[in-house]
Amino acid sequence: MAQIIIVGAGRTGTALALLLVKHGINVTLIEAAKDFNRVFRGEGLMPSGLDALTQMGLSALLEDIPTRKLDGWEFIINGKPLFRVDEPMGASRPCTLVSQPPLLKALISEAQTHDGFVFIPGVAVKDLLRSDNRVAGVVLSDGRQLTADLVIGADGRNSIVRERTGLKLIKQPKNIDILWFKLAASPQFVDDNVFLTIVNSERVFSIFHGAESGKLHLAYVISAIEPTDYKQTNWAEIFASLSPAWLAEHFRHHADTIESPIKLSVVVGRCPQWHAPGILLLGDAAHPMSPVRAQGINIALRDVIVATNYLVPILSADAEHQQIDLALSQIQTEREPEIIRAQQLQLQEAAQGELLRKNSLVRSLLVQFAPLLSKIIKNSWLRRQHEMRQGITQVNLKV
Numbered sequence: 001m002a003q004i005i006i007v008g009a010g011r012t013g014t015a016l017a018l019l020l021v022k023h024g025i026n027v028t029l030i031e032a033a034k035d036f037n038r039v040f041r042g043e044g045l046m047p048s049g050l051d052a053l054t055q056m057g058l059s060a061l062l063e064d065i066p067t068r069k070l071d072g073w074e075f076i077i078n079g080k081p082l083f084r085v086d087e088p089m090g091a092s093r094p095c096t097l098v099s100q101p102p103l104l105k106a107l108i109s110e111a112q113t114h115d116g117f118v119f120i121p122g123v124a125v126k127d128l129l130r131s132d133n134r135v136a137g138v139v140l141s142d143g144r145q146l147t148a149d150l151v152i153g154a155d156g157r158n159s160i161v162r163e164r165t166g167l168k169l170i171k172q173p174k175n176i177d178i179l180w181f182k183l184a185a186s187p188q189f190v191d192d193n194v195f196l197t198i199v200n201s202e203r204v205f206s207i208f209h210g211a212e213s214g215k216l217h218l219a220y221v222i223s224a225i226e227p228t229d230y231k232q233t234n235w236a237e238i239f240a241s242l243s244p245a246w247l248a249e250h251f252r253h254h255a256d257t258i259e260s261p262i263k264l265s266v267v268v269g270r271c272p273q274w275h276a277p278g279i280l281l282l283g284d285a286a287h288p289m290s291p292v293r294a295q296g297i298n299i300a301l302r303d304v305i306v307a308t309n310y311l312v313p314i315l316s317a318d319a320e321h322q323q324i325d326l327a328l329s330q331i332q333t334e335r336e337p338e339i340i341r342a343q344q345l346q347l348q349e350a351a352q353g354e355l356l357r358k359n360s361l362v363r364s365l366l367v368q369f370a371p372l373l374s375k376i377i378k379n380s381w382l383r384r385q386h387e388m389r390q391g392i393t394q395v396n397l398k399v
Contacts, residue, residue, distance in 0.1 A: 001026055001116070002315040002324075005138055005148040007125050008155030009033075011100065012283030012300040014107040016154065017117065019056060019308045023399065025315045026116040028146060029108070030138070032155075034122035036101035043211055044070075044294030045098050047091040048391035052301035055397040061110070065102035066211040070095040072194045076244065077356065079200065080367045083378040091389060095195075095294070099211040125155070128164045128279070134321060135165065135278030149315070150324055152307075153281045157267045157288035165279050169288075171269035172343070176350065178264045178291065179230060181218040184257035185209055186250045189216060199356045199363065200242040207247075219291070220261070223357065231260050266290060268346070270339060275328035278321065282307060286332075287339045290346040293388045299342060302395045307331050312399040338392040345388050 002025060006013045009031035017029045045053070053059055071094070074084040087094035111117045120140075129137035129145060137147035153161025162169065189209040197206045205220040218239070236255030240248035251258075267288045274286040283300040310327040355362055366373060 002149040002318060003147065004028070004150050004152065004311075004315065005030065005146060006152045006154055007138065007161050008153065008159075008283075008285070009104060009108065009119070009121070010154060010156060010283065010300075011104070011297050012285075012304060013152070013154035014104050014111070015056065015058075015301060015304045016152065016282070016307060018058075018107050018111040018114075019304065020311065020315070021111050021114040021117040023312045023316060024116065025312065027111075028118040028120065028148070029111070030120045030123060030125060030140070032122070032124035036104050043097040043100065043217075044297070045096045046294065046298045046389045047088070047093050047095075048389065048395075049298035049301050050093050050096060051391075052298070052305055052395065055305060056301075058107075058110075061103065061106045062096070062098065065106055066099040066213065068097045068193060068209060068211045070097065070195055070208065071192050074194045074196050076196070076198045077200075077370075078363050078367045079244065080370055082366060082370055083374045083381075084194070085378065085382060085385075089382065089385065089389065095389070097208075097211040098297075100297075125160055125164075128161070133277060134325075135276065149278075149321065150311075151279050153279065153285045154283050155285055157284045159281065159285035161279065162271065162281055162285050165276050165281075167271050167273055167276060167279075167281060169269045169271050171267060172347065174266065176266050176354075177222045178266060179220040179222060179261035180264050181220065181235065181261050182210075182215050182259045183218065183251075184254040185214045185216050186247070188246065188250075196247075198242055199353075201360075201363075202357055203238075203242055204353060204357050205239065205242070221353075221357065222263075230263065235261070264291075268343065270343065274332040275325070277325050280307070280328045280331065282331075287343070289343065290350060292346040292349045293385065295342050295346060295388060298391075299339065302338070302391065303335055305395050305397045306334050309398045334393075338395075341392045342388060345384055349384060 004027045006017050006029045009029050017027045020027050070087050072084055072086040075082040124141040125138045126141045127139040128135050135151050139145050153159050193209045195208040202223045207218045210217040235258050236251045240251040268290045270287040274281045282303045289296045310331050314323050314327055
């Protein structure tokens with residue numbers, strides 16, 4: 001039976017490991033972190049991601065972990081409401097926020113019920129083993145050497161597997177960095193969990209109630225006018241000054257609950273080639289996504305389905321290495337069109353946001369003519385969301 005090593009126990013690695021071991025394929029899943037108690041940005045399961053979990057037979061997992069549905073999306077420009085769109089926006093299910101640490105733990109727990117699954121947490125991959133010009137395994141930081149018929153790099157945007165393989169990541173020009181905050185929840189978001197985006201002067205932030213009970217999440221776009229000492233800044237007052245009265249009051253009354261921000265450097269790009277003999281990159285290791293409209297987790301789950309379709313038949317049949325390597329190129333060929341289009345749509349969305357942030361005239365015109373323009377802008381926004389929510393290509397689990 002083929003031996004697979006997956007590096008990275010994020011959403012891509014854990015879901016793929018589970019699907020493979022369900023089909024009797026031996027998988028060793030390696031994760032550098034000792035636990036999942038770290039910041040996860042991608043909580044939004046779009047209809048495409050929810051559909052992927054359903055196809056995998058994993059919908060029931062969501063019943064046992066923290067989740068929260070979004071009720072809508074709203075935009076406020078210079079203090080004036082521009083438009084709101086309610087979920088599910090024509091889909092069968094609304095965007096659903098999921099807490100990733102318990103999701104990953106649940107996936108691993110399920111995988112551990114199957115023979116042939118080994119999980120190695122708290123140990124990093126240091127290098128790759130090679131044999132006959134082919135990747136043949138990994139070298140761990142504790143000195144162990146593990147051999148495999150295929151190594152899959154699912155270790156994120158800063159992938160060590162990608163680096164050691166020499167596969168290139170072509171990055172998009174960097175346009176934003178984000179400060180990520182958590183603070184006490186407002187009853188208004190509990191009753192009506194809108195993803196609220198506020199543009200005021202050159203400052204932009206989005207706020208919503210995450211899957212975690214009692215916590216608002218706030219993503220703040222760093223602009224040139226920001227103070228550099230993020231941890232000493234009076235963020236409650238800054239947020240309040242940009243917000244409508246009800247939200248400003250919440251920021252001021254709960255200032256002591258605003259946690260120190262975490263700076264997220266946004267890396268977006270795509271590898272021209274996701275594979276080499278004996279190695280495959282998936283998820284953010286192959287194509288790191290922008291945070292715009294929460295594409296990362298949804299795209300990753302769809303990567304997993306396509307990879308499973310190609311890998312299970314050949315790995316179950318103990319195929320030759322040459323056949324395995326051919327399947328790797330087929331996986332990229334099928335997935336690449338959706339990745340390219342999704343990143344284009346994200347770039348368009350981000351560009352419009354930057355135009356609003358940097359151009360005071362555009363903001364003033366929107367505010368002045370909001371009654372006339374809001375419907376046109378809303379419809380334009382809705383058209384862009386459809387593909388990012390529903391998926392751009394057909395992805396169906398066939399094994």
